[in-house]
Amino acid sequence: MTSLPSHPDVPPWLYKLFTGHQYPYVRRQAKFDRKDRQEDGERFEPTKDDIREKFWEIFPRCSTKMLQEVKVGMIVAFKELGGYEAGTYQEFIDHPEEFLSREYGKKKIKVNFYDGDN
Structure with a gap:
């Protein structure tokens, strides 16, 4: 078995x-x-x-980027706050709200995951 x-x-x-x-x-x-x-x-x-x-x-193998949502008139843009290579963001995975608040403050944040070198 x-x-x-x-x-x-x-x-x-x-x-x-x-x-x-x-x-x-x-x-x-x-x-x-x-x-x-x-x-x-x-x-x-x-x-x-x-x-x-x-x-x-x-x-x-996924890396991640943290982006801040910024409104510019009627358009929403995203400013890159930081990125993490694969395997280096376990604290974010375990406690996302606390991690984002401590690292980036109280902002509207979008998190993107990227497979490999994307």
Whole structure:
């Protein structure tokens, strides 16, 4: 009997961000990895295990950028506040509100994750 590799726990908000329907990047990648197809040529939807496996392939290599939302008239612009390489933002993952408040103050902040060198 083989066991699944063990991974550290990630907060539900982070897993949902990467795998949910709002931002389906991991779900799409898992779907396109499947080689089997339906009779009409469409790919099958990935299983939860497919998605979990793909999450653990993608997440460890993701970097992140913190951006401040700045309104300029009717337009919303974003000013880069800082960035973190893959594996260097665990404190943000564990306590996002406290981390952002301490590092950047009380601002409206957007967080972007980037897969690899994107």
